[in-house]
Structure formats: structure tokens, C-alpha cells
Amino acid sequence: MKSFRDKRRDGRPHPARAEQSRPREAFAAGRQQATPAERRETKPADRQEARPAPRVLARREGTLPAERLPLILEVAPNADYALLDSGAGEKLEQYGPYRIVRPEGQAIWQRALPAKEWERADAIFTGDTDEEGIGRWRFPKAPLGETWPMKHDGIDYLGRFTSFRHVGVFPEQASHWDHMAGLIAAAKRPVKVLNLFGYTGLASLVAARAGAEVTHVDASKKAIGWARENQEMAGLADKPIRWIVEDAVKFAEREERRGSRYDIVLFDPPAYGRGPKGEVWQLFEDLPGLTDLCRSILTPKPLAVVLTAYSIRASFFAIHALMRDTFAGMGGTVESGELIIREKSAGRALSTSLFSRWVA
Numbered sequence: 001m002k003s004f005r006d007k008r009r010d011g012r013p014h015p016a017r018a019e020q021s022r023p024r025e026a027f028a029a030g031r032q033q034a035t036p037a038e039r040r041e042t043k044p045a046d047r048q049e050a051r052p053a054p055r056v057l058a059r060r061e062g063t064l065p066a067e068r069l070p071l072i073l074e075v076a077p078n079a080d081y082a083l084l085d086s087g088a089g090e091k092l093e094q095y096g097p098y099r100i101v102r103p104e105g106q107a108i109w110q111r112a113l114p115a116k117e118w119e120r121a122d123a124i125f126t127g128d129t130d131e132e133g134i135g136r137w138r139f140p141k142a143p144l145g146e147t148w149p150m151k152h153d154g155i156d157y158l159g160r161f162t163s164f165r166h167v168g169v170f171p172e173q174a175s176h177w178d179h180m181a182g183l184i185a186a187a188k189r190p191v192k193v194l195n196l197f198g199y200t201g202l203a204s205l206v207a208a209r210a211g212a213e214v215t216h217v218d219a220s221k222k223a224i225g226w227a228r229e230n231q232e233m234a235g236l237a238d239k240p241i242r243w244i245v246e247d248a249v250k251f252a253e254r255e256e257r258r259g260s261r262y263d264i265v266l267f268d269p270p271a272y273g274r275g276p277k278g279e280v281w282q283l284f285e286d287l288p289g290l291t292d293l294c295r296s297i298l299t300p301k302p303l304a305v306v307l308t309a310y311s312i313r314a315s316f317f318a319i320h321a322l323m324r325d326t327f328a329g330m331g332g333t334v335e336s337g338e339l340i341i342r343e344k345s346a347g348r349a350l351s352t353s354l355f356s357r358w359v360a
């Protein structure tokens with residue numbers, strides 16, 4: 001039987017939605033980027049798995065949660081990470097010991113720092129973002145290894161030059177991590193956190209350090225390997241984190257059937273991605289079903305559900321309406337807006353993602 005995700009079985013991006021307007025591009029399982037060729041390659045009968053049961057979506061009954069928007073959550077420059085400058089289609093960031101230059105389509109303004117500051121970069125990512133391999137990284141001063149030590153709020157982890165342009169962390173997510181850690185601490189009871197599309201696991205580590213029992217799900221075995229390394233680095237190996245390589249939707253469906261429940265759910269899905277068995281994730285088609293699933297796997301006294309979205313042509317009003325409708329009858333508040341990073345040089349804001357979160 002087909003599930004709600006099988007509506008579009010050809011695996012192609014929806015034509016009207018394929019264009020991306022935000023900087024964090026598509027993530028596919030195993031590596032972070034599905035090339036246009038890969039997307040075209042996906043055929044109905046090849047690597048895609050049918051899911052067990054269709055999810056019939058109906059509007060939830062009840063009063064809509066209160067709302068708070070727009071809410072702009074900002075990450076300011078700090079000792080571990082700073083957006084030093086931006087402009088002319090690029091950004092200059094400090095990740096621990098390294099200065100890194102990467103393309104930034106939104107930086108349509110002029111650089112504020114002089115060229116000599118940009119020339120001090122340790123690593124530069126240039127060129128066509130569809131290309132695979134570490135070859136797109138250039139190290140102008142000295143060759144660098146794949147990883148380097150980083151810290152977030154006292155948690156040690158590894159930055160890494162990945163194929164595609166990512167560096168193993170999305171610093172703008174720190175606003176969500178702090179909020180979540182506050183909720184876990186304030187609950188003063190055992191808290192279970194589900195981190196879907198968890199990548200290298202920073203959110204999972206923050207939640208575990210705050211005292212939660214964490215389930216971390218990602219389609220990429222490689223990303224889960226990196227996340228486990230980060231757990232070791234952080235000295236949190238004894239904390240209860242389950243690392244699961246699985247399709248996010250399939251996992252949530254299974255948890256619903258098994259009666260497993262969570263107090264906090266985080267989900268940060270890409271615009272386009274693949275589960276480990278080739279399951280196609282298309283944000284516009286699959287997000288309503290997954291949001292509904294997230295509601296149905298909450299404990300009777302849940303704390304929050306946090307959704308982030310990027311690389312999509314949509315406003316935060318869209319995911320706000322989805323979250324508010326989905327959490328009808330649950331009380332609480334839906335807060336929505338953007339995650340931004342404040343630049344050190346001239347104080348300009350770089351928007352990275354849209355978010356919407358339901359807080360009890």
C-alpha cells in the first residue's frame with residue numbers, strides 16, 4: 001500500500017517549487033547534495049520504497065494555538081563562531097581557528113571589510129555547488145585536514161570540510177538549541193527528544209547535556225557516523241542518545257504505530273532529500289503529513305515541536321499556518337519567523353531559514 005509520500009513517485013522536484021530562494025540547499029542521504037542529474041535519474045520503480053499505510057490528512061478540530069510572529073531569532077558573533085563580513089555574493093566566517101569563505105547568494109550588498117581581511121582566509125569554497133568531492137575547497141595558506149576542533153557553548157565537536165559547501169554545523173540553529181535546553185531544564189522531569197533530519201547531531205548533544213533522552217534520526221549513515229564522533233568529542237558518550245539511520249517519515253510512522261512518544265520533536269527537513277532506501281522527501285508534498293505525525297507522537301504533556309525550513313520559495317506564514325492548524329486544540333503558542341545571523345563587520349542580518357515552533 002502506498003503512503004502519503006508516494007503521491008509523487010517520479011522523484012522529481014515539483015516544477016513550481018524546484019527553484020530555491022534560501023541558501024541551505026538540498027540534502028540527500030549519504031552525502032548532502034542531490035545533483036540535478038540524480039534527481040532526474042530517480043525512476044518510479046527503482047530505489048524507492050513504498051511506505052506501509054497512507055496517512056489521510058484532515059483538519060484538526062479545536063481552537064487554534066495563540067500566535068506570535070514575526071519572531072526573528074538571532075545568532076550574534078561569539079568566541080566559537082562569527083559571521084565576520086559578507087557581500088558580493090560571499091560570506092566570511094570564523095569557525096573556531098579557521099576563517100572560511102563560502103558563496104552566499106543573499107549577500108547582494110558590498111563587503112564592509114577591506115580585501116586584506118578576506119585574503120586571510122584559511123579555506124575557500126568556490127564554484128558550481130552541484131559538484132561532488134572536497135576538490136571545491138581551496139586552502140590558500142596551508143593544506144588543512146578534513147576536520148578541526150570546534151566548540152558550542154562548552155560542547156566540543158568537529159567542524160569539517162564536506163563535499164558540497166557545508167562545514168558540519170549550522171550555527172543559526174543555536175537559537176533553537178538554547179530554547180530547547182531551557183525547556184528541558186525547566187521541565188524538572190525526564191524529557192524525551194526526537195531529532196529528525198538530525199545531521200551531525202549538535203541539537204542532540206545539547207538536548208542530552210540538558211538531561212534529555214534523545215532519539216536522533218538521519219538518512220545518511222555518514223552523517224550519523226559524524227554525529228557519533230561528535231558525541232565522543234563532547235565527552236557525552238554516557239548520555240542516552242539513540243542514533244538511527246532511517247527515513248524520517250518511516251521512523252515517525254513506526255513510532256506512532258508502536259506507541260513511542262516524545263516531549264520535544266525537532267525537524268529540520270531539506271527541500272529535497274532521500275531516505276536510506278531511496279525514499280524521496282519533497283518538502284511541499286511531505287511536510288503536512290510529517291507535521292501531523294509529529295503531533296501524534298507527542299506525550300500527553302509535550303513541551304514543543306520545532307520546525308525549520310530553508311531553500312524553499314515560501315514565507316514563514318506558510319509554515320506558521322500549517323503548524324497552527326496542525327496543533328489546533330493543543331493550547332500553547334505557535335511562534336514563527338526567521339533564523340538570522342548577525343554580521344560582525346557592519347551588523348547586517350543574514351537570513352538562513354524560516355522556522356515555526358509550537359510551544360506548550
Ligand SMILES: C[S@@+](CC[C@H](N)C(=O)[O-])C[C@H]1O[C@@H](n2cnc3c(N)ncnc32)[C@H](O)[C@@H]1O
Nearest residue numbers: 027197199218219220247248268273274275281
Ligand atoms: C540540513 S540537514 C539538518 C541540519 C540539522 N538540523 C543541524 O542543525 O545540524 C538535513 C539532513 O536531512 C537528512 N535527510 C535528507 N533526507 C532525509 C530523509 N528522507 N529522512 C531522514 N533524513 C534525511 C540529510 O542526510 C541531512 O543530514
